[in-house]
Amino acid sequence: MNYITKATLMAGTIIVSSTAANAVEIDYWQYIFDTRVAAVDQLIEQFEEANPDITVNHVTFPYADYQTRVVAANMSGNGPDVLQMFYGWTDNFVNGGVLQPLPTDVFPTEEIEADFFPIVTAMKRGDDYYGLPTAVRSLALFYNKDLFAEAGIDNPPETLDELVDYASRLAVKDSGGNYTTVGLTVEMGGQDHQWWREVLVRQFGGEPYSADYSTVTYDSEAGLAATQWYTDLTTKHEVGYTGFMDEGQAAFRAGRAAMTIDGTFRLGSFRDIEGFEWGVAELPANAEGLRSNYASYFANGIGAGAEGEELEAAAKFLQYLSSPEAMQLWLEVVGELPARPEVALTEANLADPIYAPFLKGLEYAHTTTFVDEQAQRQVTMDMANRVFLQGQSVEDTLAEAAAAEQAIIDRAR
């Protein structure tokens, strides 16, 4: 109410004085993804209503060249005031002077760390925060309820052993020995590389990296066991293979994969599946009950070029983007989980059969600090492919992968 009164007064002043002095325009950048664009449009509308002296221009680019655009615009001094970015780009953007630290008067560090899920620290460099997420993502096991019923399996797997057991029972081959249905999608290029890195390696007793993610540590006995277990899915248990139906998510959508591991961001595209019922379960635990998960997010940061009243407006807008209201709207429109526990862990969300497994995953999730996500993913894909396509031993392929990834990390640091 107060806002509206203020707004009316403000509008009145603007008309009377007829100066544009207190009208600030800021640019907000993100990549094109229908629901995200729609959500931001709604958020901007509400924000402008509350802050009539600020105009937010919503600028979008295709994901493929989003990063390049940000960097190029920053070089020419036309960068955005507020921008959306993957947490994994932080190092590059901070070192490259694309971002500026969030003003601590508006975003006190203690408050951030108290109000957001702990994974927010991936945005911290030194004592400064460089961005805040609206929503976070985690992984879960999607399963096809119809195929489970046909196979006489009542519940999704709770443990890794059950996962292997169910998946091999659910895989179907024709007389020629070709899969017609896979029990579990096996695809490092999808989300499996995250699953292997942050979940399996830990469940087999290892650590994928040193605490600051500067050293690869999965070249260990635990890493070996995890990799052996993963590649056995195809080579020993024959639950599925990489490339079946082109992509794991395509196979699941087509009802030809009984299970697939994927993230919250897949909910949107799986929601319009009509041919069968599907459910979501927490990622299976190991025999000792240890669970892990990989969480990631897109954060909003403030561009290095914003200063003066633009910086003030940018901070205000960022504050709104990371507010509980914005998170609720994001959940409803985009389907991604709120980044504040107070908004995420509501009774309604925890009772929701689809959100609950993802939310539980957030509690014990890890967030990998990537220096070059695509290159590091490629290393993991190649690691699995050397076993699948060239019959290399797991020991050798793991050592080769660890060396390759360490080189990528060293080069970037």
Added chain:
Amino acid sequence: MAMTQISPQSAPRLSMRMRRAIWVWAFLALPVLFYSVIRFYPTIDAFRLSFTNWNLMSPPEYIGLQNYREMFASAEFWKVFRNTFAYLIIGTPISLFLSFIIAYFLDRIRFGHTFLRALYFLPFITTASAMGWVWRWFYQPAPTGVINSVLGAVGMGQLDFLRSTTWALPSIMVTAIWAGLGFQIIIFMAGLRSIPQTYYEAAKIDGVGDFAILRKITLPLLKPTTIFLVVFSSIGFLRIFDQVYNMTTNDPGGPLGSTKPLVLMIYQTAFNSYQMGAAAAQTVVLFTILLIISLLQLWILRTR
């Protein structure tokens, strides 16, 4: 030509020539400027950047030959180098041979000639990415892939095509050859049509056989066309990108880098890893290869 024949006898004539030259250059200035800014400057700048370490964000830092040393020491680069030449050395002869055979026989038929010609040309005007995706699905394992489904139906084993480190490159090459075939056929047919009929008539009167005519008359007289197509197709295969990228998006240039050409590597180095200096060094290598091959072919053309 016409200008030089006007003899510069008097002052007004000379100024007329001058004026004409000014006019000519006034019109030429725009494309020259355009090419300087869009083509020549970036090309030359790539050489400079190849000696720097630059991630687009911080200013380029001069590091001498380090990019080249690292590139030549990397196994991945040599794999990509071999792949690029595999596309060139296998792709160019096969595509030229096929297009010549088709053009040669298409030239002899009257029934359905236009229709067939249009059919062959169709892939050339289709978007490369759309084509890449269609072929990618052709190559899938059964039950989705057409080729493997047919093989399965006749009781034969499955072929891994894009999932095999041996067969992925040839599989992509088939798509690339098929895509360029239409253009080459049209050019070959134009070449065939431009050979004067009198040679053939004379040969027939002398009782020369079909094969001898092909060998002694058609092929030699078709040499300019062939050379043009060799150059054109070689450059095309050296710059192959669309088909590879679209057919292997899940694992670009994979599996295990077995299909990755130089251009894709440059793209990844520059726009995924943001190592502009290293990407510039790779570009310089590609530029040099293209230059050598073009010069070589010009030289062959000259000693005709």
